[in-house]
Amino acid sequence: MKxxxxxxxxxxxxxxxxxxxxxxIFLYWPIIQTFRDAFTMQxxxxxxxxxxxxxxxxxxxxxxxxxxxxxxxxxxxxxxTLVTGAIGLLLAVQANNVMHGKSAYKTLLIWPxxxxxxxxxxxxxxxxxxxxxxxxxxFNDLWGxxxxxxxxxxxxxxxxxxxWKQISANFIFFLAGLQAIQQSVIxxxxxxxxxxxxxxxxxxFPLLMPTTFFLIIINITYAFFDTFGIxxxxxxxxxxxxxxxxxYKAYMDGFRGLDLGSAGAQSIMMMLIVxxxxxxxxxxxxxxxxxx
Amino acid sequence: xxxxxxxxxSHLILLIGIFIMIIPVWLIFASSTxxxxxxxxxxxxxxxxxxxxxxxxxxLLYEGGFFKEITALKMFLNSFLxxxxxxxxxxxxxxxxxxxxxxFRVKYATLLFWIIFITILVPLELRIFPTYxxxxxxxxxxxxxxxIIPISxxxxxxLFFRQFYKTIPDELLESAKLDGANTWRFFIDFLVPLSKxxxxxxxxxxxxxxxxxxxxxxxxxxxxxxxxxVMGLKMMSGSIVNKFAFxxxxxxxxxxxxxxxxxxxxxGIFQDK
Numbered sequence: 222m223k224x225x226x227x228x229x230x231x232x233x234x235x236x237x238x239x240x241x242x243x244x245x246i247f248l249y250w251p252i253i254q255t256f257r258d259a260f261t262m263q264x265x266x267x268x269x270x271x272x273x274x275x276x277x278x279x280x281x282x283x284x285x286x287x288x289x290x291x292x293x294x295x296x297x298x299x300x301x302t303l304v305t306g307a308i309g310l311l312l313a314v315q316a317n318n319v320m321h322g323k324s325a326y327k328t329l330l331i332w333p334x335x336x337x338x339x340x341x342x343x344x345x346x347x348x349x350x351x352x353x354x355x356x357x358x359x360f361n362d363l364w365g366x367x368x369x370x371x372x373x374x375x376x377x378x379x380x381x382x383x384x385w386k387q388i389s390a391n392f393i394f395f396l397a398g399l400q401a402i403q404q405s406v407i408x409x410x411x412x413x414x415x416x417x418x419x420x421x422x423x424x425x426f427p428l429l430m431p432t433t434f435f436l437i438i439i440n441i442t443y444a445f446f447d448t449f450g451i452x453x454x455x456x457x458x459x460x461x462x463x464x465x466x467x468x469y470k471a472y473m474d475g476f477r478g479l480d481l482g483s484a485g486a487q488s489i490m491m492m493l494i495v496x497x498x499x500x501x502x503x504x505x506x507x508x509x510x511x512x513x
Numbered sequence: 514x515x516x517x518x519x520x521x522x523s524h525l526i527l528l529i530g531i532f533i534m535i536i537p538v539w540l541i542f543a544s545s546t547x548x549x550x551x552x553x554x555x556x557x558x559x560x561x562x563x564x565x566x567x568x569x570x571x572x573l574l575y576e577g578g579f580f581k582e583i584t585a586l587k588m589f590l591n592s593f594l595x596x597x598x599x600x601x602x603x604x605x606x607x608x609x610x611x612x613x614x615x616x617f618r619v620k621y622a623t624l625l626f627w628i629i630f631i632t633i634l635v636p637l638e639l640r641i642f643p644t645y646x647x648x649x650x651x652x653x654x655x656x657x658x659x660x661i662i663p664i665s666x667x668x669x670x671x672l673f674f675r676q677f678y679k680t681i682p683d684e685l686l687e688s689a690k691l692d693g694a695n696t697w698r699f700f701i702d703f704l705v706p707l708s709k710x711x712x713x714x715x716x717x718x719x720x721x722x723x724x725x726x727x728x729x730x731x732x733x734x735x736x737x738x739x740x741x742x743v744m745g746l747k748m749m750s751g752s753i754v755n756k757f758a759f760x761x762x763x764x765x766x767x768x769x770x771x772x773x774x775x776x777x778x779x780x781g782i783f784q785d786k
Binding site: 223224228229232236237239241243246247248250251253254255258311312318319322326328329330334335336338339340343344353355388389397401442446449450453454472484485495496 | 756767
């Protein structure tokens with residue numbers, strides 16, 4: 222905090238009012254309702270409400286579809302994080318290496334970041350359609366690819382669709398991280414170590430740790446929440462609900478099934494997962510990384 | 514000189530990366546300039562056809578929604594209003610909140626900080642049905658405010674502004690106080706002009722965020738009159754080439770903004786002045 226500040230006075234309420242007002246009405250009020258939904262059950266006609274303790278939670282854990290969605294979400298976020306992080310880092314290192322055309326490369330690589338996940342999904346749809354999809358036919362020739370039936374193939378489909386635009390975000394942040402490393406550190410390391418490959422893993426990569434962990438969080442958040450638009454425009458959960466993320470399943474249960482109790486309980490489970498990841502990041506990872 | 518190792522290899526990798534980014538969009542664009550029967554019989558096209566004007570004007574002006582009550586042009590207008598609204602509301606409110614958090618000696622400062630920042634952990638997707646029921650209580654379903662406000666309820670920009678204010682030297686407020694500036698003057702005359710880059714960066718960020726919304730507009734608009742571009746894509750009827758054309762057009766606004774204002778965006782996000 223600043224050493225010099227204004228004394229508390231009435232104008233602070235004016236400055237705080239817009240955001241606090243919006244957060245209280247459009248965020249805290251719905252969150253309170255989410256908790257109410259999660260711990261109550263509505264009768265069939267929607268008139269009465271009964272407090273049922275953890276019944277909604279027990280119900281979702283008994284639901285095999287929830288465990289399938291859980292498994293898919295974990296695998297999907299892990300693979301997306303790994304694939305986009307690795308490709309983003311590879312491209313950033315190369316862009317940091319070149320003498321000429323650095324800014325042109327940057328421009329040509331960052332624009333997919335701006336495209337909506339749902340638009341990416343609609344596009345991916347065209348490349349994986351049975352009728353004229355180029356990738357569908359390429360993979361089909363290679364190993365009989367058929368995402369309508371094979372779980373593995375539908376994973377491949379969603380991983381390609383989900384990674385494409387996220388590579389850009391990883392590229393931008395890794396490039397910024399690389400450019401922030403002091404030139405003198407790099408010069409000194411060249412004297413000590415001839416192999417540029419080893420130099421990268423022993424000097425540069427450890428210095429990139431803050432960026433890497435920031436991107437892990439960004440990528441996991443993306444895979445959890447932003448991929449809704451991709452799934453809803455591509456597989457819609459096919460084959461038989463195997464490719465639904467937790468967010469997608471919660472939405473479908475609430476919207477199609479009108480089961481708000483289950484949707485509320487699923488939302489609270491997601492909040493807990495996000496909370497755990499955040500605490501893990503602050504407590505565990507932040508203490509162990511090197512800052513320049 | 515030091516960086517000159519294997520420069521050709523770097524160029525090759527980068528070109529492959531660019532190829533992967535551009536080629537899907539190019540194929541859809543090239544295909545959008547053909548007739549539907551060519552696509553249906555021969556698949557996606559690599560070279561341009563001659564139906565560019567015809568396909569694009571048809572989508573833009575005639576065939577839009579499922580019930581054909583809306584044109585793509587109207588959807589673009591809706592998306593633009595929504596994105597601009599989200600950007601304005603969240604940037605202005607965040608700028609003001611961050612000002613209080615950094616520059617005021619507030620009672621219960623820690624509590625205030627947590628009330629604001631814990632919200633980052635609860636994205637709209639996790640409270641979407643209750644938010645809908647709040648909106649319908651407030652009679653905001655099928656309205657522009659209904660599209661804008663829940664998306665603007667985010668403290669991400671506040672976090673960025675707060676970080677930025679903390680890098681401004683203390684002497685600024687000291688000297689402003691000597692000149693007799695009150696809280697309002699200091700905000701308008703000193704802080705806002707200083708944060709210009711950051712404001713533009715956050716504006717771009719929130720504009721793209723608002724434009725790209727998919728789930729919320731589907732839920733909150735039952736009337737086609739409020740459909741936005743991104744949600745309209747899935748709803749749209751019409752031939753395959755019209756869909757291709759719509760997909761291409763839907764990317765143009767956010768991609769253009771990111772490319773043209775790239776400098777501000779990157780400067781703001783990484784906070785180098």
